[in-house]
Amino acid sequence: MNLLSVNQLSFAYPGQVPIFKRVSFNxxxxxILTLLGPNGVGKSTLLRCLLGLVPPASGNITLASTPLDRxxxxxxxxxxxxxxxxxxxxxxxxxQDYLLTARAAYLRPFQTPGPTEIALVQHYLQRFxxxxxxxxxxxxxxxxxxxxxxxxxxxxxxxxxxxxDEPMAALDLGRQAELITLFKKIAAKGxxxxxxxxxxxxxxxxxxxxxLFTNDQQVVVGSQDALLTQEKLTAVYQTPxxxxxxxxxxxxxxxxxxxxxxxxx
Amino acid sequence: MAKRSPRLILLSTIILVPLLAVIALGCGRISLSPVxxxxxxxxxxxxxxxxxxxxxxxxxxxxxxxxIGAGLAAAGSAFQSVFQNPLVSPDILGVSYGAAxxxxxxxxxxGGIWPTQLGAFAGGIIAVVITLFxxxxxxxxxxxxxxxxxxxxxxxxxxxxxxxxxxxxxxxQLQSIVYWQLGSLAKVDLPSIAATLPALLIGGITLGLxxxxxxxxxxxxxxxxxxxxxxxxxxxxxxxxGTLLTAATVCLSGNIGWVGLVIPHMARRLVGTDERYAxxxxxxxxxxxxxxxxxxxxxxxxxxxxxxxxxxxxxxxLFIYLLVRKKAQYP
Numbered sequence: 244m245n246l247l248s249v250n251q252l253s254f255a256y257p258g259q260v261p262i263f264k265r266v267s268f269n270x271x272x273x274x275i276l277t278l279l280g281p282n283g284v285g286k287s288t289l290l291r292c293l294l295g296l297v298p299p300a301s302g303n304i305t306l307a308s309t310p311l312d313r314x315x316x317x318x319x320x321x322x323x324x325x326x327x328x329x330x331x332x333x334x335x336x337x338x339q340d341y342l343l344t345a346r347a348a349y350l351r352p353f354q355t356p357g358p359t360e361i362a363l364v365q366h367y368l369q370r371f372x373x374x375x376x377x378x379x380x381x382x383x384x385x386x387x388x389x390x391x392x393x394x395x396x397x398x399x400x401x402x403x404x405x406x407x408d409e410p411m412a413a414l415d416l417g418r419q420a421e422l423i424t425l426f427k428k429i430a431a432k433g434x435x436x437x438x439x440x441x442x443x444x445x446x447x448x449x450x451x452x453x454x455l456f457t458n459d460q461q462v463v464v465g466s467q468d469a470l471l472t473q474e475k476l477t478a479v480y481q482t483p484x485x486x487x488x489x490x491x492x493x494x495x496x497x498x499x500x501x502x503x504x505x506x507x508x
Numbered sequence: 509m510a511k512r513s514p515r516l517i518l519l520s521t522i523i524l525v526p527l528l529a530v531i532a533l534g535c536g537r538i539s540l541s542p543v544x545x546x547x548x549x550x551x552x553x554x555x556x557x558x559x560x561x562x563x564x565x566x567x568x569x570x571x572x573x574x575x576i577g578a579g580l581a582a583a584g585s586a587f588q589s590v591f592q593n594p595l596v597s598p599d600i601l602g603v604s605y606g607a608a609x610x611x612x613x614x615x616x617x618x619g620g621i622w623p624t625q626l627g628a629f630a631g632g633i634i635a636v637v638i639t640l641f642x643x644x645x646x647x648x649x650x651x652x653x654x655x656x657x658x659x660x661x662x663x664x665x666x667x668x669x670x671x672x673x674x675x676x677x678x679x680x681q682l683q684s685i686v687y688w689q690l691g692s693l694a695k696v697d698l699p700s701i702a703a704t705l706p707a708l709l710i711g712g713i714t715l716g717l718x719x720x721x722x723x724x725x726x727x728x729x730x731x732x733x734x735x736x737x738x739x740x741x742x743x744x745x746x747x748x749x750g751t752l753l754t755a756a757t758v759c760l761s762g763n764i765g766w767v768g769l770v771i772p773h774m775a776r777r778l779v780g781t782d783e784r785y786a787x788x789x790x791x792x793x794x795x796x797x798x799x800x801x802x803x804x805x806x807x808x809x810x811x812x813x814x815x816x817x818x819x820x821x822x823x824x825x826l827f828i829y830l831l832v833r834k835k836a837q838y839p
Contacts, residue, residue, distance in 0.1 A: 294734050320736030327734075331592075331727045335781040344724045348736025353717040355784050380780075400735060 245269040245305070246322070246403050246435050247293070252302035254285070254292055261300065261460050262288050268454065268464035270404060270435045275426060276464070277446035278439040280456025281480055286439040287328065287408050289462070293437070294325050294406060307403070320348035324402035328409050330393035332382065338392055339364055339377040345399035367395050386413045394422070398429070405429070407438040411445060423448050443476055443486075443497035455479055471495065514785035517778050521792040525574065528796055532570050532803045533562060537810075564697070572696035573802040574795040576757040577767055579708055581794025583750040584768025585775065585787050586715050589722040590746045593651045597769035598632075598754040601658045604765075605665035606635020607751075607758040608688040612672045615684050621703045621759070628755035629707070635661055636751060688762040690814035693802050696760055704756040711753035715787060718746060722783035765816045766823025767794055773830045 247270040255261040262285035270276055278286050291297045293304060295311050304311040306322050314322075324345070334341060342364040343356045350356065368374045371391065381389065390413050397405050411419045426436050426449060440446070446453050446467060453471060454464045457479055463470060473486040476497055483500035534540045540548065540558065548558040584597040598604045610631020614624040642657035669689060676682040687695065715722075721742055725732050733739050757764070775789040798815075801822065805813045 291730070296730055296733055316733060316738050317736040320734060323734065325730065325734035327730050329728070329730075331731060334727060335776075336723065336726075337780060337782070340723065340780070340782045341727075344727060344731075345735055347721070347724050347732075355720040 244308075245271055246307060247437075248305040249293070250303050250305070252289075252292060252304065253300045254288055254297070255300045263456070263462050264460045265302065266454075266462040266464075267302075268452070268462075270437065272403065272433045272435055273430050274435045275430050275449050275451030276435075276437045276454055277449055277451065278437065278454040278456070278462075279441075279443055279446060279476075279479070280462075282441075284456040285460075286456060290325070290406050290408050290437070290439065294323055295319055296325075317348045320400065320402075322403050324397040324400035324405050326393050326397040326405070326407040326410060328412065330389065330396070332386075332389055334381045336381050337378050338368070338373075338381055338384070341381045341392065342367070342396055342399050345396045348400065364399060367399050371395060387415065387418050390414060391418070391422075394425075402434070404435040404437060407436070409439050409441070411440055411442070419445075443471055443484075446471060447494050447496060467495075471497070473497075514779040514782075514789075518785060518789055518792070521789060521796070524796055525792065528799055529570050529574070532573075532799055533566050535803050535807050536561070536566060537807075568698045568701060569693050569696050569802065569806075570799060571701055572693050572760055573799040575701065575705075575708055576693070576761050576764065577771075577794040577796070577798025578791040579712065579753040579757045579794075580764065580767040581771035581775070581790040581797075582712060582715055582787060583753040584794075585772035585783065585790040586718075586722060586746050586750045587768070588772055589726045589783055590743050590750075591654060592726055592728060593654055594773065595651055595655050595769075596658065597766075597772075598750065599662070599763065599765050599768060600655055602635035602639045602661035602665055603632040603751050603754045604758060604763045604768075605662045605669065607632035607755040608763055609665050609668045609672070610634075610755070611688055611759060612669055612676075612685045615681055616672060616676060621700060625704065625707060625755065625759050628758050629752060631665075632751040632755045632758070633748070635665055636747060688758065691762040691764040691816040691819075692812065692814055693761050693805075694812055700760055704760050707752050707756035711749040711751075711756065712791070714745060714749035715753070718742060718749075719783045719787040722746065722787065723781070726781065726783070761815070763816060764798070764819055766819040766827070767798060770823045770827045770830070771797055773827070773834075777830065777833070 249266055249268050252266045253261050253264045266289065268276065278289065280286055288297065292299050306314060306319065311319065339361070343360055346356055346360045365374065368377055376384065376388065381392065384392065390410060394407065394410055397407065411422060414422065423445065430436050452464060453467050454462050455470050455475065456462050471486065473484060476486065477484045484497055485500040486495055486497050489496050530542060530545065533545050534542065538561065544558060545562065547554050548562045552559040580598060587596050587598065587601060588594055607628040608631070610627035610629065611624045614627030617623070619627070639658045639661045642660065643654045646653050646657065669685070673682060673685050676685055721737060724735060724737055725739065725742060729739050771794040772786065772790045775793050776786045779785040779789050801815060801818045805815055805818055
């Protein structure tokens with residue numbers, strides 16, 4: 244069964260040319276969809292559309308066989324969690340209080356979080372060996388730690404689909420590897436993941452489907468074999484790229500087609 | 509920041525309220541000892557003059573100070589959360605001056621306490637809506653834009669108030685309007701407290717019920733929406749409740765500056781930013797602060813000092829201190 248279906252979705256800011264046109268794809272449990280494309284092409288906007296944060300110009304989104312616009316915010320939050328790129332880094336809430344806010348959709352309107360919610364947050368913090376951070380103000384964490392806590396915020400919400408906007412952008416290589424392993428693990432347990440990234444290699448490492456933002460406001464969604472070719476990626480990024488097989492790792496890699504030779508002009 | 513138990517801090521602040529109230533009952537042109545207060549309150553026949561002072565002058569005024577301080581600080585705390593902006597308060601957003609204009613118009617029209625309250629509420633809502641609208645057409649979502657448009661609207665509302673003063677009847681109405689501008693608890697009596705209590709209760713209870721959602725709202729629209737909140741509806745509820753509180757305090761005492769801006773910062777320094785604790789603590793600290801200031805206002809000199817003068821003297825340096833401390837902590 245499809246957790247999320249997107250059908251002929253288009254988006255445009257009022258009075259402007261469309262950002263993307265007639266995007267369609269389906270996400271099933273445990274699937275990973277990596278969205279790739281150059282800066283400013285509308286990756287974040289597509290994610291916001293999926294969450295119902297901005298209304299699409301046309302087309303529709305179906306969440307567990309119900310149209311998105313017929314669901315309450317609370318019902319949507321049971322299905323979809325969002326890790327924005329701007330996760331409000333200046334928040335002076337303690338890490339625990341920050342994470343507790345992820346339980347809002349499961350509490351009655353005027354209920355405040357209690358021992359059950361605190362225990363759940365503690366469980367997730369311990370799973371990531373971050374229990375020491377519980378009382379630290381979010382704002383005083385490093386960029387990498389903040390990103391990790393923002394992702395845990397998404398997990399504490401216990402959604403069926405986790406939507407992440409450039410989760411790897413602020414992270415060093417070690418943390419990127421940790422996250423890719425984590426995403427594969429939670430996908431194996433049945434949560435679907437949609438994320439954006441600037442690095443095609445992330446898609447190669449994550450496996451799963453790819454959504455490629457082309458230059459004619461289309462988004463092509465399909466398998467890696469069909470989409471992550473040298474020609475297609477070069478066209479999308481308008482930069483010479485080289486897709487090579489890494490026999491040691493048993494996967495492909497996409498590199499800038501630049502050598503160390505000095506230019507001859 | 510080491511986190512002390514927020515509940516313990518709340519509890520100890522609650523205990524301070526009656527303590528300070530008893531001290532305030534004893535202060536004034538005639539100072540009274542706790543024993544005199546007790547006999548004055550319980551045995552009216554022993555000394556009717558003292559009983560009269562306590563029941564008709566000091567007690568209403570103390571209740572008024574507690575309610576107004578709590579209302580302004582709670583409204584300030586709520587506005588700061590809902591706009592994700594530590595620099596706003598009822599007075600900076602224009603709510604206070606809008607309410608004063610609304611109240612003044614009702615007085616000019618010859619209305620009693622109910623039309624005055626309604627006028628204050630309507631004026632406050634209109635002012636905050638214009639402030640938000642101006643900030644939106646300026647197009648930037650920065651903190652200072654909201655502050656700036658609030659200052660502009662406050663200035664405009666003060667100009668209207670000036671005009672109303674100009675056309676008011678100098679024998680009766682002018683005095684009342686001047687009273688709104690300076691802020692004083694001298695006219696607070698039991699009937700006016702009783703008349704504003706429903707608005708204070710509705711506003712206060714609404715904010716109290718939504719206090720944790722205020723914390724969620726402080727993370728910004730997108731995150732709050734995706735965690736399952738109806739951000740528009742809740743923000744509207746908070747703005748209406750905060751304005752209701754502000755308008756009721758304006759009806760009781762006129763404009764009292766600084767409380768709504770400074771006290772929430774003090775409360776957050778004590779219990780952290782989670783509004784579950786920061787909002788009730790703001791209300792309590794606001795109540796204590798205004799009671800202290802008002803007691804000073806009516807004891808340090810024979811003629812009463814208008815409250816906004818004292819809150820300004822205490823509030824402005826305190827605010828600078830809090831900002832500097834905050835900057836040192838999270839540069």
